[in-house]
Amino acid sequence: MKEIYTDKNERIAILEKGEILKLHKILSENYHLLPEMEPVSPSGIKDDNLLESAISRQLTGSGDYYKYNDMYLNCASLVFGIVKNHSFHNGNKRMGFLVMLKHLYSNGKVIAPDVSHIEIFQLLRDLAGNTLNNHAEEYYPKYIKVKRIGKNIEWETDICVDYVAFWLRHKAVPKTQKIKKQTIPLNELINILNRKNLIASYDGKSIRVSKKPRLLEKYFINVFNKTYETRNDKQVNLSLVEIIRKDFNLSHLDGVDNVIFYDDENDLNEAITQYRKIIYKLAKI
Numbered sequence: 001m002k003e004i005y006t007d008k009n010e011r012i013a014i015l016e017k018g019e020i021l022k023l024h025k026i027l028s029e030n031y032h033l034l035p036e037m038e039p040v041s042p043s044g045i046k047d048d049n050l051l052e053s054a055i056s057r058q059l060t061g062s063g064d065y066y067k068y069n070d071m072y073l074n075c076a077s078l079v080f081g082i083v084k085n086h087s088f089h090n091g092n093k094r095m096g097f098l099v100m101l102k103h104l105y106s107n108g109k110v111i112a113p114d115v116s117h118i119e120i121f122q123l124l125r126d127l128a129g130n131t132l133n134n135h136a137e138e139y140y141p142k143y144i145k146v147k148r149i150g151k152n153i154e155w156e157t158d159i160c161v162d163y164v165a166f167w168l169r170h171k172a173v174p175k176t177q178k179i180k181k182q183t184i185p186l187n188e189l190i191n192i193l194n195r196k197n198l199i200a201s202y203d204g205k206s207i208r209v210s211k212k213p214r215l216l217e218k219y220f221i222n223v224f225n226k227t228y229e230t231r232n233d234k235q236v237n238l239s240l241v242e243i244i245r246k247d248f249n250l251s252h253l254d255g256v257d258n259v260i261f262y263d264d265e266n267d268l269n270e271a272i273t274q275y276r277k278i279i280y281k282l283a284k285i
Contacts, residue, residue, distance in 0.1 A: 001013050001014075001015075001016070001019070001106060002014050002016050004058075004059065004066060005064075006064075006066050006069040006070070007064060007065055007066070007069060008069060008070070010069070010070060010071070012058075012066075012070075012071050012074050012107060013103075013106040013107050014058040014059070014074065014078075014103075015055070015058070015078060015099060015102060015103055015106070016055065017051070017052070017055055019102065020051075020055065020082075020095075020099060021045075023095065023098045023099060023102060024040075024043065024044075024088060024091070024095060026098070027040055027091055027094055027095065027098060028040040028043040028091070040090045040091040040094075041090060042089045042090060043088075043089060043090065043091070044088070044089055045087060045088060045089075046086065046087060046088055046089045047085075047086075047087050048087070050085040050086065050087035051085070051087035051088070053081065053085060053087075054078065054081025054082050054084075054085045054087055055078070055081065057077040057078060057080065057081040058074050058077055058078050060077065068161070068165075070165075071107045071109070072165040072166075072168045072169050072172070073161065073162070073165040074103070075100060075103040075104060075107070075164075075165070075168060076161045076162070076164035076165035076168060077161050078099055078100075078103055079096045079097075079099060079100045079103075079127070079164060080127065080157070080160055080161050080164065082095050082096040082099050083095075083096035083124065083127050083128050084127070084128070092128075093124050093125070093128050093282040094282045096124055096127070096128075097120070097124055097282065100168075104168070104172055105175070108174060108175055109172040109173065109174060109175065110172065110173060110175050111171055111172060111173075112171055112172065112173045115171045119139060119171075121282065122134075122135050122138070123135050123164070123167060124282060125282070127160065127164065130154065130155070132155050132159075132160055132163055132164075133149070133155060135163075135167075136149075136163060139167075140166070140167070140170075143163065143166060147159070147162075182237060182238055183232075183235040183236060183237055183238065184235070184236055184238065184241065185234065185235060185236075186202060186207075186230070186232070186233060186234055186235060186236050189207075189236050189241065190202060190207070193209060193244070196250060197211075198210065198211060198248060199211070202230075202233070204233065205229065205230075206227050206228055206229045206230060207227070207228045207230055207236070207244075208225065208226075208227050208228075209225065209226055209227075209228070209244055209247075209248065210224060210225030210226070211224050211225070211248070224248070226244075226247055228240055228243070228244060
């Protein structure tokens with residue numbers, strides 16, 4: 001992944017064309033994760049020059065000077081370019097959302113788990129529809145007042161990018177930030193453990209976790225399994241999750257008590273599933 005260093009000596013990981021095309025492929029080929037949504041069809045690039053233009057926004061500047069010289073502005077500039085340039089035949093707003101997630105992740109951030117899906121959807125909808133003023137009025141009216149933006153004035157490119165960056169600063173958190181809660185939904189824990197290459201199930205009284213069986217001398221055997229009692233059939237205390245994590249040698253990055261547990265860099269299918277409602281709505285506008 002390419003990196004740039006700003007005049008503030010800040011390192012920013014930027015997304016190159018190949019990485020963005022991988023995201024488009026994931027979106028195009030994983031529509032089965034979104035049964036309500038029709039496939040991205042036709043898929044592929046509609047205008048390569050417009051795509052290059054969107055990507056190059058991250059590098060706007062001269063020499064060692066970059067116009068979008070912090071991570072949030074840089075991410076916002078890319079999201080703006082992907083959404084507004086319409087360089088793909090279909091799915092441009094959805095692509096804008098995925099590049100947002102990937103750019104943030106590449107720079108050590110994720111969207112905070114408690115951010116409303118409606119707020120995210122409205123941000124991308126209003127960006128595409130030239131109505132970001134509506135989003136600002138609903139969620140951050142002080143932004144309009146501080147920037148002295150008239151309600152009837154069409155937002156220029158720099159204002160749009162600045163507002164998206166402003167929103168990201170408020171909604172993105174470090175990947176390893178602790179989650180301020182004591183429990184996690186049981187069904188969510190089961191799904192997460194299964195994604196961590198374990199087999200997890202609940203029988204009404206306890207959680208059974210085991211490593212996936214491996215083939216040995218023509219027989220499948222479980223390498224290790226363990227059962228954990230839980231008093232609640234809907235919520236699991238994080239202290240129990242910590243025990244499970246230690247028993248199965250999951251690293252600190254697999255810990256349920258930080259946001260990385262919900263955002264696996266190598267599993268964007270998970271992100272598509274997690275934000276399926278947003279992606280579905282973006283497909284309809």
